[in-house]
C-alpha cells in the first residue's frame with residue numbers, strides 16, 4: 001500500500017491523517033497516512049528513513065518546513081518564494097517540494113467563504129512559516145495592497161523584500177510594519193501568528209478592521225475562539241483555519257495521487273469532530 005505521513009514536532013494533534021483518510025475513501029484511493037514524530041535535530045534522518053522504506057511522500061509541519069524545502073531537487077515557484085515546504089513527493093528523479101499552505105488559505109477565502117480579495121486591502125499578521133507560505137498566493141489574487149505586520153519587524157521586512165518584485169509585477173502595493181502601526185480599516189485581516197495559543201484576542205488593534213471585513217485566524221478549535229470573538233465584537237466576520245487546513249491537504253493529495261478530492265464534505269465532517 002502507498003504510504004504517506006505528516007512529520008513534525010509535536011505532531012500527535014495533527015488532523016492530517018484523518019483528512020487524508022477521508023479524501024482516500026471519497027476518491028477510492030488506497031493509501032496509508034500516518035503521523036511521524038521527529039526529534040528537532042533528526043528531521044533529515046527521519047525523512048530519509050521514511051523514503052527509504054518505500055513511502056511515496058510526506059507532509060511537513062512545525063518546525064521542519066524550511067529543512068524540507070532544502071532537501072528537494074525540484075520546487076514549485078510558490079515554495080521558492082516561501083523558502084519552505086509542507087509537501088514532499090519522493091519522485092525517483094529527485095524529490096519534489098511544494099508549499100500548499102498559501103493556496104489552501106486563498107481557496108478557503110475565495111471559494112469556501114466567497115470573499116474576493118482582488119482590489120482589496122489585506123493585512124497579513126505574522127512573518128513565520130505560515131505567513132511566508134501565504135504571501136505569494138495572496139499576491140496572486142491581486143489585492144490593491146498587502147501590509148505584513150509582525151512583532152519582529154525585521155522578519156516582516158525580509159519577507160516583503162523577497163516578494164517585492166512579484167508584488168510589483170502583479171500591481172500589488174506591499175510593505176512591512178510592526179504590530180502597533182499596522183494601519184486602519186482593512187477589508188481582510190489574516191492572523192498567521194501563534195498569538196492565539198496563549199488565549200490572546202488579537203495581536204493588533206481593532207482599528208485594522210473595516211466593518212464587515214473578513215478576519216481569519218489560521219488556528220482552529222478552542223485556540224481560535226478569542227480571535228474570532230474579538231473580530232465579531234468589532235463588526236468583522238470571523239473565520240478559523242480549518243478550511244485552510246483541509247484545502248492545503250487537498251492540494252497535497254492531488255499532487256500525490258493525481259485526483260482532486262471534494263473538500264466540502266470533508267470540511268463539514270471535520271467541523272462535527274472539532
Ligand code: NDP
Pocket residue numbers: 062101104125126127128129130131150151152155192193194195198203218219241242244245246248
Ligand atoms: P512560526 O513559529 O513560524 O511563526 C510564529 C509567528 O507568530 C511569528 O510571526 C511570531 O512573531 C508570531 N508570534 C508568536 N507569538 C506571538 C505573540 N504572542 N504575539 C504576536 N506575535 C506572535 O509558526 P507558523 O508560521 O508555522 O504558524 C503560525 C500559526 O499558523 C500556528 O498557530 C499554526 O498552527 C497556524 N497554521 C495553520 C495552518 C492551517 O492550515 N490552518 C497551516 C500552517 C500554520 P515573531 O517573528 O516576532 O516571533
